[in-house]
Amino acid sequence: MTTQNRWLIAAAGVLMQIAFGAVYAWSVFRIPLSHAHGWTIAEVTAAFEIAIFIVGFAAFAGGLWMKRSGPRPVALAGAILYGLGTMLTGTAHSLSTLYLAYGVIGGAGLGLGYIVPIATLVRWFPDKRGMITGLAVAGFGAGALVTAPVANSLIASVGVGRTFEVLGLAYLVVVLACALAMQNPPEGYVPAGYSAAGSQRGRSARDFTLRQALGTWQWYALWLTLFLNTTAGIAIISQASPMAQEISGVSAATAAGMVGLISIANGSGRFLWAWFSDAVGRRTVFLIMFLLQSAAFLLLSQVHRFSLLSLLAFVILLCYGGGFGAMPAFATDYFGAGQIGSIYGMMLTAWGFAAVFGPSLVAEIRQATGHYQGAMSWLALATLISTVVPLLLRPPRERQSRDLRVEGVGTPYRVRS
Secondary structure, X not given: OOHXXXXXXXXXXXXXXXXXXXXXXXXXXXXXXXXXXXXOHHHXXXXXXXXXXXXXXXXXXXXXXXXXXXXXXXXHHHHHHHHHHHHHHOOOOOHHHHHHHHHHHHHXXXXXXXXXXXXXXXXXXXXXXXXXXXHHHHHHXXXXXXXXXXXXXXXXXXXXXXXXXXXXXXXXXXXXXXXXXXOOOOOOOOXXXXXXXXXXXXXXXXXXXXXHHHOOHHHHHHHHHHHHHHHHHHHXXXXXXXXXXXXXXXXXXXXXXXXXXXXXXXXXXXXXXXXXXXXXXXXXXXXXXXXXXXXXXXXXXXXXXXXXXXXXHHHHHHXXXXXXXXXXXXXXHHHOOOOHHHHHHHHOHHHHHHHHHXXXXXXXXXXXXXXXXXXXXXXXXXXXXXXXXXXXXXXXXXXXXXXXHHOOOOOOOOEOO
């Protein structure tokens, strides 16, 4: 397989992620669904929360499946479930059907499909791990930018139900086509000019099994890092519009502009921070991101001007996206690319838990203090404390290998240092 062909696989992976990233346009559907069926905004929002919660567990299942069957069958199943779940959402006339169609079926398809480009492309690009995973998930972050205006136009012309049906069919066709391009590189594949011996320090010299990875403290530290970073960003995503209206006194229409702005930050941060991590290291990137978020949250607790509020939210969402961009490469550095689908897939459960915890945390603090500034102060402290985790992170060492062998978990491995 030539270098040119691996870039074609990368392009298909990015296009898949754009289709899956449409999930972030859910806010476009909240009010139309509420008006059409008499559901509350909270009831409609729960469908999104269920979908994100399901993603991590489905990604884990997809990673295990990829190990046995390769990426293509998993991607095809993800396309069918995601497209079908979205189309069925358009026919939902009860909350239980909505939650089953969009939350469970659509969320399962989303999780199965999400892990495929990430786990496949790190095998094709061992020379550019951070950059390629950042590029792939940048497509996911940009999905809402593509979908939101299309969905708005469709809702106005054909109604919210038919919009889901049209979009679901489009997702099905696009992801099925891209899934056909998904394949692992040949055994022993090495890009032209790449030398594993000259690769970045701190990379595993062998591939861990899922069981071996779960036998190290590093896996749990990476899970916690992703959870903390996601909690901080999703707290802003979930409250962006009402927070902007309360703190700066702008209209709902103006606040919607900030929502679009932070969507750009979410997408671009996934690529920029991941690309930067190839140069300075993953630990350094997460340390910088936590410090930036802490400073931004502290300033958010003090500002009232909409322009400053938007700028600070932009910084936080850059870092939120950066976590999803850099973490697949981080996990691959520590545990190898061989079974990264299941290893990182299980790590994505942090995303699901953060999607529930982050919005709830902000809502509870907002209610207790009577204003969003109090919640921002607590998040500033939380993200500052979070810097401890990347400071402590180190790649698995030979001593851990001996411990795993004694326990019968696996065979020894060596880590290049």
